[in-house]
Amino acid sequence: MSSIKRLSTQSSGFQATLRALLAFDASQDESIERAVADILRDVQQRGDQAVLDYTQRFDRVDAASVADLEIPRSALQAALNGLDAAQRAALETAAQRVRRYHERQQAETWTYTEPDGTVLGQKITPLDRVGLYVPGGKAAYPSSVLMNAIPAKVAGVPEVVMVTPTPDGLRNPIVLAAAALGGVDRAWSIGGAQAVGALAYGTDTIGPVDKIVGPGNAYVAAAKRRVFGTVGIDMIAGPSEILIIADGSTPADWVAMDLFSQAEHDELAQAILLCPDADYLDQVQAAIDRLLPTMPRADIIHVSLGNRGALIHVQDMDEACAIANDIAPEHLEISALDPQHWADRIRHAGAIFLGRYSSEALGDYCAGPNHVLPTSRTARFSSPLGVYDFQKRSSLIQISEQGAQTLGPIAATLAYGEGLQAHAASAEYRLNTTESS
Structure with a gap:
């Protein structure tokens, strides 16, 4: 009962x-925090060799180089081809629905022109490179692969890199199949804090990413928390x-x-x-x-x-x-x-x-909607993972000559009030009354 x-x-x-x-x-487990800090520092300093050492230690996988730990795209496709018909159909249908939903989230660059010819707007660009962490071993979360990889590709991210531990060399076929459907570009048989470190800092073999997404254990969560600022992260769930x-x-x-x-x-x-x-x-x-x-x-x-x-x-x-x-x-x-x-x-x-x-x-x-969601009351101020998490916005500002005459005195007045004379002068130099011949 x-x-x-x-x-x-x-x-x-x-x-x-x-x-x-x-x-x-x-509250963070101090022993985990210390271990993760040491691993990240080691990866930052020793790069590939540290990744190899930790992969052997924690996953019991020997490799001569990190290059040997890469899972080729042909293996991802082979895993997809190897699924039974019902499982493949379910995975493909889920991927189609997730993609269709997230395509509606795409934002576009926009501008507007003021009467004096000043143009203001916002430019939308995708991140260059995203890292996706996927739990391995007994855990199999193909749905998480789709939910993280597909919005990134819909957003226009050129390269999505997946890392997943393979204890004793055991690769999870349904995870690899989901990676093929989700559009993962490169995949590596590494996991834990060392994988997060490799994605955040880069090694000779693995280039650094701009953002790390995906679930993981307490060590992965602690590592994501520590590298935030060097890279973006989705959330600490x-x-x-x-x-x-x-x-x-x-x-x-x-x-x-x-x-x-x-x-x-x-x-x-x-x-x-x-x-x-x-x-x-x-x-x-x-x-x-x-x-x-x-x-x-x-x-x-x-x-x-x-x-x-x-x-x-x-x-x-x-x-x-x-x-x-x-x-x-x-x-x-x-x-x-x-x-x-x-x-x-x-x-x-x-x-x-x-x-x-x-x-x-x-x-x-x-x-169809994303299942990566805010927890622990953070829905008060945050949102589900989406296309917008893999894009960034740049402001567009093109001031016309007439606009400079209107805005210059305003900016100068505010700058003098803040004691920033160079700011004021920068605006005043563009006023017609001070323009040099």
Whole structure:
């Protein structure tokens, strides 16, 4: 039987209880931080040789050179060709849907001209080179390969470089197949903090990238955090989260399984249900107790639900939406008869799933929108990964002669006020009254 908490917003101390439930200890493990700092420093100093040494030490892969660790594009295509028909069709369909969705995110360069002939605007350009980290070994996340590589290619990134550990030389074929579909240009059999370091700083063999994206373990996350500033990163993601707002109209078994879908990620994942119908919460509790023993990852789900899960009785759907905005979840399901009505009240969520048929699992794999989402309440100020993360904007400023006469005195006045005489003079030199013959 699950030990998931049962809460009510009408109970005294509810807010404190909710805060404690949401709290996630993101404090950094000092031993991990020290190890990662040492690895990154070593890669920065010794380059290829450090990468080789750590690959042998952690992944038990011997190679004469880093060049020997490159996975040729022919191997990516061979992996795709080697998939069974059903698996290949599913992967190809997911890739097509992800690409079609992200093509709508493309931004274009724009300008406008003022009456005096001054032209202002914004130029959009893709990043030159992006690094994609993909977990290896027993973990296989082909969907993450698609979600990271495809937006980068849609954005126009010329070179997407994938790194993935291959413990004992074991390459994951479905990950390689996804790389072929996603448009990965080069791939390397390296992982861990050493792979992040190689991408950030570059070695004799592996050129530096402009941005590193993709999930990883605590060492990878710590390395990404440390190299940020030298390169860009997507985000430092916390545990997976799902928040469901239900009006009681969806079969209880469906909602219970949706809670499981995030709880099975790991023991720190969070699954919460908000509903104004107490009888429905009883039904979901019964469904959890009945279905949990049938789950292959029942032990993980049990711990996750027991430590960080909750079934919360709210006064009404309006209160549920207010709580959802406070939580700002990674995934928000609105499992209600009129989901759009309630979605209009939502301001903060990574992804919003509308209606009983919109399970979060579909978003993870093949709906189309990106599944790389802000966690730990960061949806209050950040967004899903998208094409815009692989592009940058440059301002365009072309001041006409007439515009210089109008703007020059304004700039000079403000510059003198800041005590920056050279700024003022630079603007004044372009005034017709001071123009030299």
